[in-house]
Amino acid sequence: MHSCVSSVPIFNHLEKEQMAEIMDMVQSLIYKKGEILYHAGDPSDSLSIVNKGKIKIYRLSESGKEQLIRILHPGDFTGELALFTETIHEAYAEAMLETHVCIIKRADLHTLLLRYPTISFKILAEFAARLEQSEKQTTNLATEKVEKRIALYLIECLGEGKDLKQPQEIKLPMTKKDLASYLGTTPETISRKLSDFEEQGYIEQKPQNKMKVWGHALAELTR
Amino acid sequence: MHSCVSSVPIFNHLEKEQMAEIMDMVQSLIYKKGEILYHAGDPSDSLSIVNKGKIKIYRLSESGKEQLIRILHPGDFTGELALFTETIHEAYAEAMLETHVCIIKRADLHTLLLRYPTISFKILAEFAARLEQSEKQTTNLATEKVEKRIALYLIECLGEGKDLKQPQEIKLPMTKKDLASYLGTTPETISRKLSDFEEQGYIEQKPQNKMKVWGHALAELTR
DNA sequence: CGGGGTGTTGATGGACGTCAAGCCGGGTGG
């Protein structure tokens, strides 16, 4: 039990005894598909680490539209925003399927950070990476047309080290509806653009949100 | 000299002797208007704290458009993104006028954070706030029309505690060109929408990017 | 006084959001 502690990036550099200490502070929880971990407006007093499953983080805009921010996979954590600023959550977190999480209370976390400053480094690195990612997303939304945003997303899905010259099969990690929300567009437009891509020979669509992708061809689009 | 250390949020909770220690690690620099602090692609090996002046942080999109991310005022810092992740800068930083900054090398900062873990809390809080802000901006870009984004921005300019019922005079902290870049639109559109607002009696434009704003009227628009 | 960058205004077209109708697939309950 509590196996999450040893497998989580922010802790896995510690010694065994230290991990044992952390495990005592940790609480385990299971959410069913569709369950909400927290609402916008909830006070935020704990850090949640995903152990198994998937969680989607989204916001509601002023006008009530849902905007997907990020999907958490095992090893990822959330609670960040309000944990260090004494405010409330501004986002929503929902389990996409049965999901196991470990929870650490804010007070316990503070104790830990004081005792083991290296944990702070890990969290700082994670925050910096997310900030980077978020700003990139902002820039894409602000300056690129939908077609390019979709192309960039697909290329991102291919992963880093891959050889773009070979077509690769990928599976979208979410529904097209969610993808639309993430990319700031509509399901209709996603559908149409993907058909276009297919017509142009950039991709080949398969059932269940899978597709074969010619990365180097798509990359042309993003010029 | 090095007065920045004592006036900066991330350090000002420390004792006098500790501050003295920090001052030894700090280096002072002055940039002239238009000078670049760093380019995208530069290795990032120091934290810069603004002491006096203004710095604008922007990115170039895939297609080469400039996107304004944020403006740093005295007390703000930058360098964050790459400082903790061993990567390179992805953004540009440019002095908007003569600007004094204090610099701490990455290695020195790490030493500090290990010795005084409370500094990490301050930085974590700042990162969390920026992340929050960045995600909100993303959501606005993804889901709101230009008119609403502008209205929301103006309301933000009014500041928090103010009484929306009274018209207030504000001065935009940047040119309309930069504002357009920040809000993901064009100077032409900004100009037109502000004229619209004026016609509707929501604002009254004055020279030098100043204007009188009826906050509660604008707030209606954001429904 | 002159010039470069900012700001304004107009005309135009294209990208994409919206509404509507229908399809399909898989999850549920009988």
Place this chain on the structure above:
DNA sequence: CCACCCGGCTTGACGTCCATCAACACCCCG
């Protein structure tokens, strides 16, 4: 195991928001 049904997805027609291009006014700075 089949039938149903709901939600996701697709396709089409249509309208509109806003970027783009171009021309010019403005204003601060040198």
